[in-house]
Amino acid sequence: MRLETLAVHAGAETDPETGAVAPPIHLSTTFRHGPAAERIAGYEYQREGNPTQDRLETALAALEGGEAALVFASGMAAIAGLLETLPGGSRVLLPDDCYSGLRYLANEFLPQRGVAADFIDMADIAGVEAAFSRPATLLWLETPSNPLMKVCDIAALARLAHANGALVAVDNTFATPVLQQPLALGADVVMHSTTKYLGGHSDVLGGALVFARRDDNHAAAMHRRHIAGAVLSPFSAWLLLRGCRSLAARMAMHCASARTLAEFLSAHPAILQVNWPGLPGHPGHAVATAQMRDYGAMLSVRVRGGREAALSVASKLRLFTNATSLGGCESLVEHRASVEGPNPVSPQDLLRISVGLEHSDDLVADWSQALAS
Numbered sequence: 001m002r003l004e005t006l007a008v009h010a011g012a013e014t015d016p017e018t019g020a021v022a023p024p025i026h027l028s029t030t031f032r033h034g035p036a037a038e039r040i041a042g043y044e045y046q047r048e049g050n051p052t053q054d055r056l057e058t059a060l061a062a063l064e065g066g067e068a069a070l071v072f073a074s075g076m077a078a079i080a081g082l083l084e085t086l087p088g089g090s091r092v093l094l095p096d097d098c099y100s101g102l103r104y105l106a107n108e109f110l111p112q113r114g115v116a117a118d119f120i121d122m123a124d125i126a127g128v129e130a131a132f133s134r135p136a137t138l139l140w141l142e143t144p145s146n147p148l149m150k151v152c153d154i155a156a157l158a159r160l161a162h163a164n165g166a167l168v169a170v171d172n173t174f175a176t177p178v179l180q181q182p183l184a185l186g187a188d189v190v191m192h193s194t195t196k197y198l199g200g201h202s203d204v205l206g207g208a209l210v211f212a213r214r215d216d217n218h219a220a221a222m223h224r225r226h227i228a229g230a231v232l233s234p235f236s237a238w239l240l241l242r243g244c245r246s247l248a249a250r251m252a253m254h255c256a257s258a259r260t261l262a263e264f265l266s267a268h269p270a271i272l273q274v275n276w277p278g279l280p281g282h283p284g285h286a287v288a289t290a291q292m293r294d295y296g297a298m299l300s301v302r303v304r305g306g307r308e309a310a311l312s313v314a315s316k317l318r319l320f321t322n323a324t325s326l327g328g329c330e331s332l333v334e335h336r337a338s339v340e341g342p343n344p345v346s347p348q349d350l351l352r353i354s355v356g357l358e359h360s361d362d363l364v365a366d367w368s369q370a371l372a373s
């Protein structure tokens, strides 16, 4: 079945009791069992699992082509839900450009558990190979990356990691399964901040791990989620199921408008650089063309004139709201260095853009006026 069809139908069986086409939301925290805790309908307690969550996990596993999925209270809870199953003494290889929350988790919390992290340029395969000269348990990829839009070759890196006995996880938040399917390229686990495109409306926080196999890694992450408790609420699961249904259609429009805006900005004299893998001059263009169906709707730009010029442009945009996050219907812009906490790594002249679902003519006109004045 094609992805557009799966997006509409996976986990969407009509309710057997009522025939309801839209799924019911099961809010019950507890489920009746026998006197010696015998399960009757398969569920026991909401922190362990519930029917609305099961539907979402079925849908996400189908969309990513995995055997099993686990949903979490946020993207960060999903990241922690995997990294915290690694035994003490592990070493993980992380991308030098990645979501800032992952960097803080790796620098502040993993060392407390005896897990070491090295940040590597994943676009440089020889550099990654060199990093494997010391044993590593996990290779974590984020492509395209946040916020520099770096692209790395998932299939080549998965082969390298597997040859060195490491697990491969890919943050697929920016691409979504519509544009890129890391498990088919050899990854073992896909992670999502479902807060973004999967939710699609900036109104639900969530995260997910999708496993290629229903194996020990899946079992360990499921057990940890049950005990540590960072589960997704049934209402959030329901909103995310609803987001899945329109995901493919939304991504097509997001991507088309991103192309129009990226081409406009790359020809504008006030813009120093446009980071969007769909542009032929982007260093990851060839790899992105080979492993993605389209190039996504996240871009970042470096504004000529440094930090003050970037902040001035951000303040003049009218349709692009200054706000963090991405993947919603509304276009957003953000000066990343200002939101990255005490140790920002993003260039001071960089603005990250999430291209929404407004008409691209209006989006271009908004940037045109902000850059002109």
Ligand code: PLP
Binding pocket: 074, 075, 076, 077, 099, 101, 142, 146, 171, 173, 174, 192, 193, 194, 195, 205, 206, 207, 325
């Ligand atoms: N991964 C990426 C690429 C992100 O952009 C984000 C959030 O912006 C996260 C992970 C973390 O997700 P959440 O905010 O849902 O915890």
